[in-house]
Amino acid sequence: MRYYYILSVLLLLSSYVFSQQNESKYDVAAYIWPAYQDDPRFKEMNVFPDGKGEWEAIYKAKPKFEGHRQPRVPLWGYLDEADPKVQEKVIDTALEYGVNTFIFDWYWYDDKPFLERTLNDGFLKARNNEKMNFYLMWANHTHTTYLDPKEPDKSKVFWKGEVDFDIFDRFTDHVIKDYFMKPNYYKIDGKPVFAIYELGTFINGLGGMEEAKKALDHFRVKCVKAGLKGVHLQAILWGALPSTLSAVPGDKSETQDNTVKYLGFNSLTNYQWVHFVSINQDYASWGEKAISKYKEFSESFSIPYFPHVSIDWDNNPRFPGGPQPAVSNVTPQKFEKFLYKAKEFVDKHPDQTPLVTINAWNEWGEGSYLEPDTEFKYGFLEAVKKVFK
Structure with missing residues (x-):
């Protein structure tokens, strides 16, 4: 009996150690670009007649210069991402390699x-x-012909990005009811996280800073009434986050920090390095310049900054005609180096939630994706696993 007791204890201990090895103390969040399915509103835009969403632009892409990595070919094929069985494969793979959070555009x-x-x-x-x-x-953001691979003029507008108070009030009802109440909706300090891409567009649509603050305050109240602890507002940090005056009498300085403080935002992260570092350069130098901003971002704001890592930038599949600027010489090994830098930043800020954002899980139209392709296979996912698991 003693033998079986000891064996049972050893099995339980080994199971615990295995589970701990496969858990991560970091929240690794990858953006999801949800256009690889046949959305009904594509017909309004007159794009992607093949019925496969933006996969059509990906498999029709052509190389535009010597050494150009186009077309990018997904190892899994051109799957319908609105199919739950496909998402089951996506979820299992992401978790296996250390991505435990998705940020849906x-x-x-x-x-x-x-x-x-x-x-x-x-x-x-x-x-x-x-x-x-x-x-x-x-x-x-305002939605233009940017997605149309046949249209050289990307300035034509389909839908404006601004919304007024009534529209914001209606769709936040939907967000609270259909998403925030899900048990796996990501929370910080018990509050569901809601990120806003273009704060300037949001403020303009509401009619100014004061009206924008009222709308966000109302959003918070609705969350509390729904039984939540409130909402954790996250701003995307780039040029579309406007600078404003502080609330201190006589202070004439205009800063982005004044904007997020006045509106009551709780944190910041980035969406893509291309927003603040010029492209047409080697990935190693591109990433070094982006990573060097971590310290500045953290010290310039009174709210937490969560580090971001981008994988690549090449949006040529969306453009007919001549080549668009692109990052060169991207490899999983270089990406891994920047993941370590992000992890190091998190470790140096133990008072913050250990969140890292990555662009992206599947941004094939801009060349930035963790999903396996026929060139690097699972290389980028292996890098995440090595650093965070």
Whole structure:
């Protein structure tokens, strides 16, 4: 009997050690670009007639200069990401390699949703979805012909990004009811995280700083009434985050920190390095310049900054004609180096939530993706696993 008791204890201990080895103390969050499915509103835009969403631009891409890595070919094929079985594979793979949170790019135009099927029909209907945390980044930019691979003029507008108070009030009801209440919605300090891509567009749509603050305060009150602890507002840090005057009488300085303080934001992160570091350079130098901003971002703001790592930038599949600027010489090994830098930043800020954001899980249209391709296979995911698991 003693032998079996000791054996049982050893088995329990080994099971515990194995589980600990496969858990991460870091929240590794990858953005999801939800356009690899046949969204009904693509018909309004007259794009992607093949019925496969933006995969059409990916498999029709051509190299535009010597050594150009196009077309990028997904190792898994051109899967419908609004299919729950596909999302089950995505979730299992992400968790295996250390990505434990998805940030869904989320859109609302003309008072109705756009590109929600990957989240609603795919991810949330996957049988294993509750293993994976998720949150929303409201991508509230004006929607133009940028996505149309046939159109050289990218300035034509489909839908404006600005919303007024009534529209914001209506869609936040939807967000609270259908997303925030999910058990796996990502929270910081018990509050569901909601990121906003373009604060300037948000402020303009509401009619100014004061009106924007009222709308956000109302959003917080609604969350509390719904039984939540409030909402954790996250701003995307780049040039679209405007600078404003402080509330201190006589202080004439204009800073981005004044804006997020006045509106009551709780944290910051980036969406893509291309927003603040010029491209057409080697990935190693591009990343070094971006990583060097961590200290500045952290010290310039009175709210926490969560480090970001981008994988690549090459949006040529979206452009007919001549070559667009792109980052060169990207490898999983270089990416791994920057992940270590992000991890180091997190470790030096133990008072903050250990969150790192990555662009992206599947941004094939901009060349920035963790999903395996036929060139590097699982190389970028292996880098995440090595650093964070």
